[in-house]
Amino acid sequence: MLHTVLRRRANGETVEKIQPDLVIPTGKRKGRNPSVASIYRALAAHEKAQAYPDAVEQAHAEHAQRADGLPVIVRPQPAGVLHQIDPELAARIQGRPLNRLE
Template sequence: MFLELRQRRQSLLLRLALRRVQQPGGHQDVGPTGPGKLLFGFFAAMAETERENIRESTLEGLETAARKGKYGGRPPVITDDMLHTVLRRKALGESVEQIQPALIIPTGKRKGQNPSVASIYRALAEHAKCEVYPQGRRTGPHHRRPPRRRPVRRRTAPGAATP
């Protein structure tokens, strides 16, 4: 039976070869050729240009919003007043776990609840970092810096002189 299946397969492959059909799993060029290759290259260049335009307009929008004083992201859970309270009570010798139940989140999704101990430690670490590096102090609402604009690198044609 195995021999019969093998002979059938060989005869089928021979008939396909005569019709110039390549067998499955055979090695062949899968990519486009001729005019298809040119068209594919054109669409790839168009997609790259469109992506660059989207990126530039997104950065411009973020920059405009930053100039207006608007920043994205969630507002911090620990406000400056809460941080001041934590620092004052910590200086008196209380632990963060003892301070945490007295703090209440004033705004946002968790309004009226207590901040987590991890949030308090995170705010303390940020405060300590700002004390050590004052030039790195974050300002503005939500303590976010405006995004840094990176220079756009333009691609040039091979062999073209660079400015």
């Protein structure tokens, strides 16, 4: 989306004319047009990154350095209820009487 804005701005179009043609591809506002303010914020962030490439590179390096010391997040595995079940185990489990408190 930013690439389109930059290209059309280079051709002399205003942000107000570009805005109705843009569509948000993902997220809560998927399929809607971004606000003019959002486009200007994106342009400002892009210009800031272009003006200070060393600062952006340093920030990426610092983030990577901090991330090296963090523990690896162990993600839970799916239960696998659709996998093949051991018939012997299923018979053993289903054959047990229920122990209900009465």
